[in-house]
Amino acid sequence: MSQARLELQHLSKSFGPTDVLADISLSVQPGEFVSILGPSGAGKSTILQLLTGASTPDAGQMLHDGQPLSPTQHRFAFMPQGDALMPWRRIIDNTTLGLEVQGLRREAARARVAPLFAEFGLAGFEDHYPAQLSGGMRQRAALLRTVVQQRPMLLLDEPFGALDALTRAQMQRWLAGMWTRHRWTVLLITHDVREAVLLSDRIYVLSARPARVAQEFQVPIDHPRQGAGSPGLAAIEAEILQTLLNPED
Structure with a gap:
């Protein structure tokens, strides 16, 4: 296996008296799509806070x-969660924002x-403004703003959580x-088990706070990324749900 693009080794984090992360270890290989699942408030977004400084x-x-x-x-x-587009900037100028922050001329x-x-x-x-676009189009614009920066890795924090089920x-x-x-x-933070199974090569399931890696799941490499509902994916979904609902089993 090649050297990991990202590796977290025994991370712990507390805020005041509250222990949020406890001994978190995980890795992401180059070109791999990895998701982190866990209960609400388990510290998933805290991991991204650590990664972004x-x-x-x-x-x-x-x-x-x-x-x-x-x-x-x-x-x-x-x-981040939501599209975070600036309502006063046209879509072309929203998508260039990250590049401009890096110092590139408009x-x-x-x-x-x-x-x-x-x-x-x-x-x-x-030349449209964000308010003139659908929710899905706004999310695509936000993702374009993210990937055009040509960083070695993408961090996605529940990017579709605010959308309706169909979108x-x-x-x-x-x-x-x-x-x-x-x-x-890609490292994706999500609370949606089906989303994680559909998109990911591997999935880390966190326990409740303080968060630990309760289990790691490998999704078959030939799974149908364009669809869901196969018996294999359904079985993985069921096993992940069992882990989330009964973390001590």
């Missing part, structure tokens, strides 16, 4: 390509983003197709 661990180590991850290094492209940023609008299903909407299912299948074409390295 918004917080620091109390113990443990974070490695990127085998090297210690410094809080000042920006190795990841992060997509015209150069637009030139990099513009060719991707068709692939993301946004062609013809470059969420459509976006999950769209993301599965995009991942198949581009083979991004």
Whole structure:
């Protein structure tokens, strides 16, 4: 197996008297799609806070390509919950925001983003404002803003959680197709078991707070990323749900 793109070794984190993470260890290989599942409040988003430098661990180590991850290094492209689009900026200028923050001039940023609008299903909407787009289109714009930064890894924090069930299912299948074409390295935080099974190569299930890795699941590499409902996937879903509902079994 190749060197892990990301490796967390025995991470622990507390906020005041509250222990949130306890001895978390996990890894993500280059080109792999990994999800983290757990009960609400288990500390899933805290892991992303540590990775993005918004917080620091109390113990443990974070490695990127085998090297210690410094809080000042920006190795990841992060997509938060919701689309976080700025309502006063047109879609073209929302998608270039990350590049502009990195120091790229607006015209150069637009030139990099513009060719991707068709692939993301946004062609013809470059000059629209976020309020003029559907929820799914807004999420695609937010993901475009994330991936165009060309970071080695994507961090996705429940990106489809605010969408209605039908739009969420459509976006999950769209993301599965995009991942198949581009083979991004992805770490997804989600509370949706079916979403994790549909999208992931591997899934880490966390116990309740303080969070520990209760179990790791390998999803068959030939599973149908474009669909769900096969007996194999249903069996994995059932096993994950059993782990979440009965973590001590």
